[in-house]
Amino acid sequence: MAAAAAAVRSPRFWLMKTEPVTFSLDDLLASPAQTSSWEGVRNYQARNLMRDEFKLGDRCFIYHSSCAEPGIVGLAEVVREAHPDETALDPSSAYYDEKSFKDGVSRWCMVAVQARARFRNPVLLSQMREEPGLLGLMVLQRGARLSIQPVSPAHGALILKLGKPQKV
DNA sequence: GCCAACGTTGGC
DNA sequence: GCCAACGTTGGC
Secondary structure, three states, rough: OOOOOOOOOOOHHHHHHEOOOOOOHHHHHHHHEEEEOHHHHOOOOHOOOOOOOOOOEEEEEEEEOOOOEEEEEEEEEEEEEEEEEEHHHOOOOOOOOOHEOOOOEEEOOOEEEEEEEEEEEEEHHHHHHOOOHHHHOOOOOOOOOOOOEOHHHHHHHHEEEHEEEEOO
């Protein structure tokens, strides 16, 4: 009997927060092959999402936080699934976490994403709050600090429509 | 295991 | 700078 076909699922949408002062969409676009590791996530919930749920081909909205106009500015795609975040082992890194590893292995992991589009119309937080179709989107909830958030297919489709992505 | 203190996030 | 929300830490 032939091996069962690998379970296939549709690509999911995610939202990834980043402070543009630290790492912006432009920084991703300027990275080699427009690809970067999403390092420095130090929250278990966010880690678990990346480790257990992120699959190749999933689409990630890049959200700029802690800036003048917080909002979604572009789209990236998962090009490498979860693997150890070596910055946790590097004392010179801002993300060094000496308590995070056991037997030389860190509990933290990361994925790599490649830029896919810049939004012609960045979808600002203020605009999303006014958009009935985005009701229930996690980033709009009070105190939603999670840096990695799931986005439903319907919300993802609407954000793409509003953002008018320009391929990069 | 409880919970107070403290630190961080992030919009405003 | 303020402050609400929430995660982590550590004493007990």
